[in-house]
Amino acid sequence: MPKISHKGQQMPSSPVRKLVPYAEAAKERGIHIYQLNIGQPDIKTPPQAIAAVKNTDMDVLEYSHSAGNQSYRDKLVQHYNNNGMNLKSEHIIVSTGGSEALLFAMGSICDYGDEVIIPEPFYANYNGFATASGVTVRPIPTSIDNNFALPAISEFEKLITDRTKAILICNPGNPTGYLYTQEEMDQLTELVQKHDLFLVADEVYREFAYDGRQHISVMNLEGLEDHAIMVDSVSKRYSMCGARVGCMVSKNMEVMNTAMKFAQARLSPPTFAQIAAEAALDTTQAYFDEVIAEYIERRDILIQGLKKIPGVQVANPGGAFYCVAQLPVKDTDVFAQWLLENFQVDNETIMVAPAAGFYSTPGVGKNQIRIAYVLEKESLKKSVQILEEALKVYQD
Numbered sequence: 001m002p003k004i005s006h007k008g009q010q011m012p013s014s015p016v017r018k019l020v021p022y023a024e025a026a027k028e029r030g031i032h033i034y035q036l037n038i039g040q041p042d043i044k045t046p047p048q049a050i051a052a053v054k055n056t057d058m059d060v061l062e063y064s065h066s067a068g069n070q071s072y073r074d075k076l077v078q079h080y081n082n083n084g085m086n087l088k089s090e091h092i093i094v095s096t097g098g099s100e101a102l103l104f105a106m107g108s109i110c111d112y113g114d115e116v117i118i119p120e121p122f123y124a125n126y127n128g129f130a131t132a133s134g135v136t137v138r139p140i141p142t143s144i145d146n147n148f149a150l151p152a153i154s155e156f157e158k159l160i161t162d163r164t165k166a167i168l169i170c171n172p173g174n175p176t177g178y179l180y181t182q183e184e185m186d187q188l189t190e191l192v193q194k195h196d197l198f199l200v201a202d203e204v205y206r207e208f209a210y211d212g213r214q215h216i217s218v219m220n221l222e223g224l225e226d227h228a229i230m231v232d233s234v235s236k237r238y239s240m241c242g243a244r245v246g247c248m249v250s251k252n253m254e255v256m257n258t259a260m261k262f263a264q265a266r267l268s269p270p271t272f273a274q275i276a277a278e279a280a281l282d283t284t285q286a287y288f289d290e291v292i293a294e295y296i297e298r299r300d301i302l303i304q305g306l307k308k309i310p311g312v313q314v315a316n317p318g319g320a321f322y323c324v325a326q327l328p329v330k331d332t333d334v335f336a337q338w339l340l341e342n343f344q345v346d347n348e349t350i351m352v353a354p355a356a357g358f359y360s361t362p363g364v365g366k367n368q369i370r371i372a373y374v375l376e377k378e379s380l381k382k383s384v385q386i387l388e389e390a391l392k393v394y395q396d
Contacts, residue, residue, distance in 0.1 A: 013357070015356065040374060067092070067093045105248055149184070176317065193223060238277075343394075353369060
């Protein structure tokens with residue numbers, strides 16, 4: 001039998017989606033599942049985005065420009081420049097979700113065997129993108145004890161080699177919800193300038209900053225015009241995960257011209273989704289104020305509830321809509337499967353994401369889970385109760 005590739009064998013499974021067969025089997029048994037495992041918001045998509053697609057009148061569904069529709073990129077420029085980024089449309093390539101933007105970035109700045117330093121835990125698909133691109137991830141550990149704050153710059157220095165091409169951060173963080181401070185961003189600025197590296201910032205949760213904190217974009221940092229690459233997406237901002245529209249942004253035109261070749265190779269981003277995304281840019285601040293207030297309430301209910309469970313440690317997120325909780329179990333992969341196969345309270349159970357898949361270092365995070373607080377408040381309360389009851393009876 002012909003063999004699959006080594007790269008294919010190395011490609012990691014999604015820690016978020018690999019439990020789906022067990023969830024489907026539980027549903028077939030009549031079990032109601034509170035899905036805390038995936039960042040699919042229940043917030044309504046802005047109606048103008050849906051209306052724009054419904055009201056489209058065209059005879060031919062054509063390719064868009066490989067960089068994305070000019071009208072959409074122009075509107076993105078206006079949106080970003082309202083946040084002080086001083087961009088032009090040539091600084092933006094529209095992608096099929098933020099995922100493709102990350103692949104474009106890695107493909108543009110890294111050769112096979114090059115290295116990218118990433119604070120861990122990190123968005124699980126970074127491992128997959130790196131594997132697909134032939135890039136080596138150099139993880140730098142963060143700790144739940146200080147909410148997963150940026151490690152000391154001296155720790156980054158220890159990992160930098162002649163193969164290091166970039167530092168990749170997610171801000172605010174998935175899975176941790178950590179929001180980088182101005183001081184931390186300034187430290188990273190000095191580091192990448194000193195070692196002539198790229199700073200790639202995944203900012204798809206940039207609107208979701210809590211408790212009076214302010215999100216600091218990589219595109220607002222002085223002196224990083226040749227170093228900064230921003231990855232963005234409409235998925236979480238407008239609750240449009242199914243649109244699959246994101247973008248790669250950089251003022252480094254050598255990077256953007258290189259990324260354009262990757263964009264041309266995949267032809268173009270989806271036309272209808274760009275129409276929806278362009279219309280979504282008219283969303284008012286009132287929408288975000290309401291959404292942010294809702295997420296803060298959900299976060300507080302979840303965190304307060306988790307802290308009351310004996311043996312559970314949880315970090316307090318400053319942004320996004322995730323948290324990492326440390327449980328008094330040996331292996332949350334086994335525990336998460338057990339919740340779906342063997343446990344229920346009043347015919348209900350929960351689905352969580354084991355956190356080991358959000359690490360690159362083998363064996364780390366085995367007693368942690370990621371929870372997405374994307375369910376309404378009463379469902380979150382019930383989910384915490386189910387978790388507490390499960391931990392009382394679970395045996396490793």
